Amino acid sequence: MQLFVNDLTVMDFSYLCPRRGMVGESWIVDVILDGNLNDESMIQDFGKVKKNLKKLIDEYVDHKLLVPLDYTGSTVTHRSQDEQVEVRFESDDNKIIQLFCPAEAYAFVYAAEVTMASVGNYLREVIATHLPDNVANIDLKLRPEQILTPFYHYTHGLKKHDGNCQRIAHGHRSKIGIIIDGQDCLESQQYWAQRWQDIYIISTEDLIEYSQLQASGTVENPDEYYCCAYESSQGYFELVIPRSACEVIETDSTVECLAQYVYNEQKKRSGNSSLQVMAYEGVGKGAIVGD
Numbered sequence: 001m002q003l004f005v006n007d008l009t010v011m012d013f014s015y016l017c018p019r020r021g022m023v024g025e026s027w028i029v030d031v032i033l034d035g036n037l038n039d040e041s042m043i044q045d046f047g048k049v050k051k052n053l054k055k056l057i058d059e060y061v062d063h064k065l066l067v068p069l070d071y072t073g074s075t076v077t078h079r080s081q082d083e084q085v086e087v088r089f090e091s092d093d094n095k096i097i098q099l100f101c102p103a104e105a106y107a108f109v110y111a112a113e114v115t116m117a118s119v120g121n122y123l124r125e126v127i128a129t130h131l132p133d134n135v136a137n138i139d140l141k142l143r144p145e146q147i148l149t150p151f152y153h154y155t156h157g158l159k160k161h162d163g164n165c166q167r168i169a170h171g172h173r174s175k176i177g178i179i180i181d182g183q184d185c186l187e188s189q190q191y192w193a194q195r196w197q198d199i200y201i202i203s204t205e206d207l208i209e210y211s212q213l214q215a216s217g218t219v220e221n222p223d224e225y226y227c228c229a230y231e232s233s234q235g236y237f238e239l240v241i242p243r244s245a246c247e248v249i250e251t252d253s254t255v256e257c258l259a260q261y262v263y264n265e266q267k268k269r270s271g272n273s274s275l276q277v278m279a280y281e282g283v284g285k286g287a288i289v290g291d
């Protein structure tokens with residue numbers, strides 16, 4: 001017999017891709033449990049399924065950077081004196097992404113690429129060891145939100161957040177609504193989807209000099225990279241990333257600030273028309289700025 005729970009949770013995370021670099025993602029999780037009935041005549045109480053599985057998914061994937069360990073361009077170095085881990089990633093176009101962060105900021109996937117299948121396998125293996133005896137198997141279906149309008153993928157870190165959003169490389173796949181004079185403006189939505197296709201959003205106050213980096217790795221042309229870092233409650237986070245993959249903004253990158261940023265920039269494009277911006281952060285939530 002099988003038990004299913006659709007829309008169990010949304011995983012918001014980022015991953016390293018040989019072709020796209022750092023990609024922010026939001027995947028919805030559906031699960032199916034295979035098993036026999038327990039003393040309560042249930043495979044497992046829905047309350048427990050939802051609570052336990054969400055906790056494991058949060059612990060192993062949500063708000064982390066997923067690194068494909070079997071990709072030849074991935075190098076991972078664990079610093080012995082503390083929990084800091086250095087990740088160096090060389091993409092197909094020979095650009096480097098380098099991080100130096102607490103171990104809990106990453107998930108290491110034994111695959112050449114991070115895909116729904118490889119992440120599903122990774123999670124299945126983790127969760128399998130936590131299932132009750134009457135449950136023989138679990139199947140996880142990961143899927144993106146069905147979006148019929150333009151969207152972008154962004155990665156960021158919120159150093160002031162006291163939860164896992166402080167991690168410097170977690171992200172989202174997000175719709176963007178631009179309403180001009182009361183009408184959805186497809187051209188403007190496409191413009192933002194293109195501009196922020198696979199973007200890393202940096203706050204100016206997090207920028208540091210190349211010479212200040214604590215990671216041991218180097219890059220050949222430092223002028224082509226942004227370096228950013230901060231200390232927050234989970235520890236020290238540092239990132240080196242190609243400038244071509246970044247947008248630098250003056251504020252934090254909460255979705256409220258991003259909506260305001262898009263509004264201000266869009267105003268320059270759309271002039272005196274009335275404007276409303278609906279910026280999403282992943283699935284089903286976001287901020288609205290308008291006049």
Ligand SMILES: Nc1nc2c(c(=O)[nH]1)N=C([C@H](O)[C@H](O)COP(=O)(O)OP(=O)(O)OP(=O)(O)O)CN2
Pocket residue numbers: 009010012062063158161163165170253254255256281
């Ligand atoms: N008002 C705001 N609150 C939060 C913001 C924000 O921009 N404005 N941002 C974050 C984080 O960036 C985070 O990535 C949001 O992810 P979310 O999945 O909503 O966070 P949780 O894991 O706490 O929620 P779950 O439903 O448990 O996945 C946080 N807050």
